[in-house]
Amino acid sequence: MLKEEDNKLKRTFKFKDFQEAFAFMTRVAFLAEAKNHHPDWSNSYDTVEIELTSHDAGNKVTKKDHDLANAIDKIIL
Amino acid sequence: MLKEEDNKLKRTFKFKDFQEAFAFMTRVAFLAEAKNHHPDWSNSYDTVEIELTSHDAGNKVTKKDHDLANAIDKIIL
Numbered sequence: 212m213l214k215e216e217d218n219k220l221k222r223t224f225k226f227k228d229f230q231e232a233f234a235f236m237t238r239v240a241f242l243a244e245a246k247n248h249h250p251d252w253s254n255s256y257d258t259v260e261i262e263l264t265s266h267d268a269g270n271k272v273t274k275k276d277h278d279l280a281n282a283i284d285k286i287i288l
Numbered sequence: 289m290l291k292e293e294d295n296k297l298k299r300t301f302k303f304k305d306f307q308e309a310f311a312f313m314t315r316v317a318f319l320a321e322a323k324n325h326h327p328d329w330s331n332s333y334d335t336v337e338i339e340l341t342s343h344d345a346g347n348k349v350t351k352k353d354h355d356l357a358n359a360i361d362k363i364i365l
Contacts, residue, residue, distance in 0.1 A: 244307060249306050250331075254329055
C-alpha cells in the first residue's frame, strides 16, 4: 500500500534482483501510460522507490494518484 | 557523455515523452544486466537521470562505470 506523506503517495519496493525490479517497473510503466499519469521513481538494483503526486494540481495527491497507486498495489499482490 | 562528479558518472537525459524515456531505460536495463553492472537512476515523465558508481569498489568510478557509460552514450547517438 502506498502511504501518503508530504503531499505524495510513497512506497519502496524490494525485489529479488534487478531483473525482477525492472520487470515490475515495466508493468508500472504500461499502467502509467494507459492512465496518462506517471510516477516519479528511482531504481537501484533490487529496489524501486515510487512517489505519486499530481503536478498539474499543484503537487497534491488526487484521485489520479490513488487510482495509479491501487493499480500498482494489484501488480504485486 | 556522462560526466564525472562526486565519484559518480552522471547525466540527465531528456526525451519527447514518457514512452521515449522508458524505451531508453529498457535498452539501458538490458545493457546493465548483460554487463552485470547496474545504474542508480530516476525517471520523471520525459527525464531520466543516471548515476554510475561501483558500490563494490567503495563507491568509486571504475572501468565498469566507464564501460556502461560508453554503451549508454551509443544508444542515443
